[in-house]
Amino acid sequence: MRSHLGTRVLQVIPTILLVSVLVFALQQLMPGDPAVVLAGEERGDPVVLAQIRSELWLDRSLPVQYLHWIGGVFRGDLGFSWRIRQPVSELILTKLPVTLQLGGMAFLIALCIGVPMGILSAVYRNKPLDYVANFVGLAGLSTPNFWLGIMLILLVSVQLGWLPPSGYVPLVEDWRQSLATTIMPAFVLGNAIAAVLMRHTRSAMLTAMDQDYVRTARAKGLRESRVVLRHAFRNALVPVVTLGALELGTLLSGAVLTEQVFSIPGFGKLVVDAVFNRDYPVVQGVVLVTAALFILLNLLADVLYTVINPRLRTA
Amino acid sequence: MRRLLLAAAATLLATTGLSPARAQAQTLRIALREDADILDPTLARTYVSRIVFAGLCDKLFDLNDKLETVPQLALSYAWTTPTELVIKLRPDVVFHDGERMDAEAVRYSLMRHLTMSGSFRRSEINVMDRVEVVDPLTVKIVLKAPSSPFLAQLTDRAGMIVSPKAAEAAGKDFGLKPVCAGPFRFVERVPQDRIVLERFAQYWNKDAIKLDRVTYQPIPDSSVRLANLQAGGIDLSEQIVPTDVPAVKANPRLRMVESDSLGYQTIAFNVANGPRAKTALGQDSRVRRAFELSIDKGALVQVVYNGLYATTAQAISPASPFHVAGVKPLERDVAKAKALLKEAGVALPVVVNMTVPNNPDLRQVGEILQSMAGEAGFDVRLTASEYASALSAANRGEFEAFVTAWSGRVDPDGNLFGFLHSGGVLNDGKYANPKVDALLEQARAVADVPGRRAIYAEMFEQTKQDLPILYLWQQKNLVGMSTRVSGFVPVSDGMIRLQGVSLAK
Numbered sequence: 001m002r003s004h005l006g007t008r009v010l011q012v013i014p015t016i017l018l019v020s021v022l023v024f025a026l027q028q029l030m031p032g033d034p035a036v037v038l039a040g041e042e043r044g045d046p047v048v049l050a051q052i053r054s055e056l057w058l059d060r061s062l063p064v065q066y067l068h069w070i071g072g073v074f075r076g077d078l079g080f081s082w083r084i085r086q087p088v089s090e091l092i093l094t095k096l097p098v099t100l101q102l103g104g105m106a107f108l109i110a111l112c113i114g115v116p117m118g119i120l121s122a123v124y125r126n127k128p129l130d131y132v133a134n135f136v137g138l139a140g141l142s143t144p145n146f147w148l149g150i151m152l153i154l155l156v157s158v159q160l161g162w163l164p165p166s167g168y169v170p171l172v173e174d175w176r177q178s179l180a181t182t183i184m185p186a187f188v189l190g191n192a193i194a195a196v197l198m199r200h201t202r203s204a205m206l207t208a209m210d211q212d213y214v215r216t217a218r219a220k221g222l223r224e225s226r227v228v229l230r231h232a233f234r235n236a237l238v239p240v241v242t243l244g245a246l247e248l249g250t251l252l253s254g255a256v257l258t259e260q261v262f263s264i265p266g267f268g269k270l271v272v273d274a275v276f277n278r279d280y281p282v283v284q285g286v287v288l289v290t291a292a293l294f295i296l297l298n299l300l301a302d303v304l305y306t307v308i309n310p311r312l313r314t315a
Numbered sequence: 316m317r318r319l320l321l322a323a324a325a326t327l328l329a330t331t332g333l334s335p336a337r338a339q340a341q342t343l344r345i346a347l348r349e350d351a352d353i354l355d356p357t358l359a360r361t362y363v364s365r366i367v368f369a370g371l372c373d374k375l376f377d378l379n380d381k382l383e384t385v386p387q388l389a390l391s392y393a394w395t396t397p398t399e400l401v402i403k404l405r406p407d408v409v410f411h412d413g414e415r416m417d418a419e420a421v422r423y424s425l426m427r428h429l430t431m432s433g434s435f436r437r438s439e440i441n442v443m444d445r446v447e448v449v450d451p452l453t454v455k456i457v458l459k460a461p462s463s464p465f466l467a468q469l470t471d472r473a474g475m476i477v478s479p480k481a482a483e484a485a486g487k488d489f490g491l492k493p494v495c496a497g498p499f500r501f502v503e504r505v506p507q508d509r510i511v512l513e514r515f516a517q518y519w520n521k522d523a524i525k526l527d528r529v530t531y532q533p534i535p536d537s538s539v540r541l542a543n544l545q546a547g548g549i550d551l552s553e554q555i556v557p558t559d560v561p562a563v564k565a566n567p568r569l570r571m572v573e574s575d576s577l578g579y580q581t582i583a584f585n586v587a588n589g590p591r592a593k594t595a596l597g598q599d600s601r602v603r604r605a606f607e608l609s610i611d612k613g614a615l616v617q618v619v620y621n622g623l624y625a626t627t628a629q630a631i632s633p634a635s636p637f638h639v640a641g642v643k644p645l646e647r648d649v650a651k652a653k654a655l656l657k658e659a660g661v662a663l664p665v666v667v668n669m670t671v672p673n674n675p676d677l678r679q680v681g682e683i684l685q686s687m688a689g690e691a692g693f694d695v696r697l698t699a700s701e702y703a704s705a706l707s708a709a710n711r712g713e714f715e716a717f718v719t720a721w722s723g724r725v726d727p728d729g730n731l732f733g734f735l736h737s738g739g740v741l742n743d744g745k746y747a748n749p750k751v752d753a754l755l756e757q758a759r760a761v762a763d764v765p766g767r768r769a770i771y772a773e774m775f776e777q778t779k780q781d782l783p784i785l786y787l788w789q790q791k792n793l794v795g796m797s798t799r800v801s802g803f804v805p806v807s808d809g810m811i812r813l814q815g816v817s818l819a820k
């Protein structure tokens with residue numbers, strides 16, 4: 001167990017290094033010279049361009065630029081934003097809680113909608129409720145986030161005046177206003193995941209409902225609700241939980257669009273703006289931190305699997 | 316479970332009961348089309364940062380609604396010789412950190428703009444040789460050569476005076492916490508979310524300031540910006556897209572304030588920048604003129620922008636006293652266009668690879684141009700490109716025709732010299748005509764308006780023939796606001812000046 005864990009931890013370091021090389025290299029493929037973008041109206045002046053390139057190390061070879069950056073990363077310095085001169089680590093620390101809150105709420109919404117709908121549609125298989133749930137699920141899957149976002153803004157904010165159309169208030173500042181600003185984007189973000197969860201819960205439930213232990217439970221005269229929730233659902237939950245964890249990735253990528261539509265100052269918006277402004281240190285920092293988070297979460301999942309499943313401990 | 320549901324419902328109700336307009340009555344919330352870059356007048360580049368500076372940093376001079384230069388931190392000025400400008404400063408002005416704004420601060424700020432590494436003001440004021448402190452409230456600016464556009468530069472960021480103490484202490488990080496002498500002082504900035512300013516009690520013109528706070532919120536999506544305005548989430552949007560104007564006008568709680576903008580849209584042609592200039596379009600001005608004749612600019616503007624923008628044939632706004640009335644857009648004439656192409660002896664169809672910024676309205680513009688020019692014998696092939704990439708490509712000469720825009724400057728030199736002079740830093744197509752160069756240089760040395768206008772009129776006669784740039788339309792400043800906002804005076808530079816603006820409860 002301990003050696004397994006040790007191996008996994010050791011694997012993390014080269015993986016993150018590889019990610020850092022990839023991020024750095026892929027960024028070079030982006031069209032558009034950052035010096036020209038930064039030079040703005042003076043883009044035709046070679047002196048200005050040379051000055052910018054020199055200041056930002058853009059006139060050095062790529063390996064030197066990479067080593068300069070990664071050296072800083074190892075010292076805990078992710079550089080500073082070329083556009084607003086704020087340290088990247090500071091930007092990330094400000095934005096991460098926003099996206100985590102949005103993602104957490106979205107996931108909660110997805111669970112609250114997707115799982116009960118999946119159960120109901122399995123229980124009422126081929127009945128009108130199943131068709132309705134399937135239709136809703138399909139609609140959720142095929143509705144683009146940005147469209148749903150704008151439609152909701154028009155309905156809920158403009159027509160009904162119930163919620164602010166965009167912006168963000170931190171939880172610690174005013175929790176009610178914070179919920180008011182995030183509930184709509186969280187719903188948009190959670191909607192697509194709810195649909196996926198619903199589909200998977202349904203199929204897992206259908207498989208479970210056909211099992212012998214369900215028939216036995218029914219034969220014992222248990223109430224149907226108990227059969228469904230206690231016996232079938234518990235067993236159907238394993239693949240659903242795995243899928244839920246995988247969908248966290250979808251949440252983060254979905255946040256990019258949703259944050260843009262609702263002007264939520266989170267990770268997604270940070271990286272989009274940085275890409276458009278060729279703010280390389282920000283792009284690099286955000287992608288590296290996101291990748292590190294993913295890798296760490298995977299590591300955590302691996303550890304949890306070994307805790308849950310004793311057979312893995314000897315592997 | 317039931318208790319949980321009830322609690323959730325109660326929370327939702329409590330939350331939904333919140334009105335978006337819950338903010339304090341005297342806080343003006345302004346939506347910007349994008350986030351500002353660094354809030355240092357020396358290092359800032361973006362248009363929207365200028366809007367924030369309008370509340371934060373006063374300048375030596377300002378513009379009034381007639382685009383006339385009026386003193387702001389200056390009290391008066393006089394050209395003692397064509398190269399010496401003496402400025403008397405307003406007494407009893409203090410910066411947000413309590414330091415006194417005096418001649419030394421002016422000298423420091425101007426030299427910082429001129430010499431600081433990475434300064435974007437340098438090219439605007441590089442005609443300046445030195446600044447001398449005459450007495451605590453008088454400075455003398457000595458130029459290397461006469462320059463009629465110089466004073467206009469001091470009405471924008473190059474004329475902003477910063478606190479020397481704060482600027483020295485912060486160095487290049489000054490923009491994280493700027494200290495100027497404007498009506499509002501910096502409170503906080505959450506990148507991509509908001510910039511908050513609060514009223515500066517010791518502002519020299521404090522009676523003109525009615526607001527307690529101003530919040531600038533970047534909302535890039537125009538539909539979301541409009542929705543925010545409609546829902547009361549913001550009080551003023553610095554830019555409403557033309558297709559949203561009817562929605563604002565139809566809303567009794569909103570109003571539109573329209574004014575002529577200094578900004579305009581063009582098609583830049585690559586005439587001499589690398590191998591991509593070696594096309595019929597790049598090498599023969601008759602082909603470019605035929606292209607212009609094939610376009611109905613009025614129809615274009617009508618279709619894409621509801622006819623809100625005015626077609627143009629020059630870089631000087633009708634709002635400017637330098638506007639040359641005689642330079643008018645050509646009527647579409649397909650027969651004449653075809654005749655010009657025949658005269659040029661080019662093989663038909665003439666292929667034109669056109670770069671268009673990848674946004675919905677300009678893509679539509681590209682498609683309409685394609686269709687119109689097609690009737691005259693052009694085969695326009697469109698490449699929609701993200702703006703930063705397109706700009707870099709244009710700089711390297713990797714374009715044939717590029718649909719691009721310029722936010723415009725109050726002095727026409729800022730719209731012409733950089734683009735049309737052979738040494739101009741924005742002359743992506745590398746157009747060079749000694750006559751045009753000479754006229755542009757001559758205009759810089761002439762002080763009076765009619766004299767300069769006559770020089771520009773002569774220059775336009777030449778550029779109309781050469782057509783390195785095809786001017787399409789003049790933009791408009793379309794500011795949407797709540798009817799609660801009053802006292803806003805539009806100026807063609809598009810800045811949101813907060814003097815006199817108030818918010819009804």
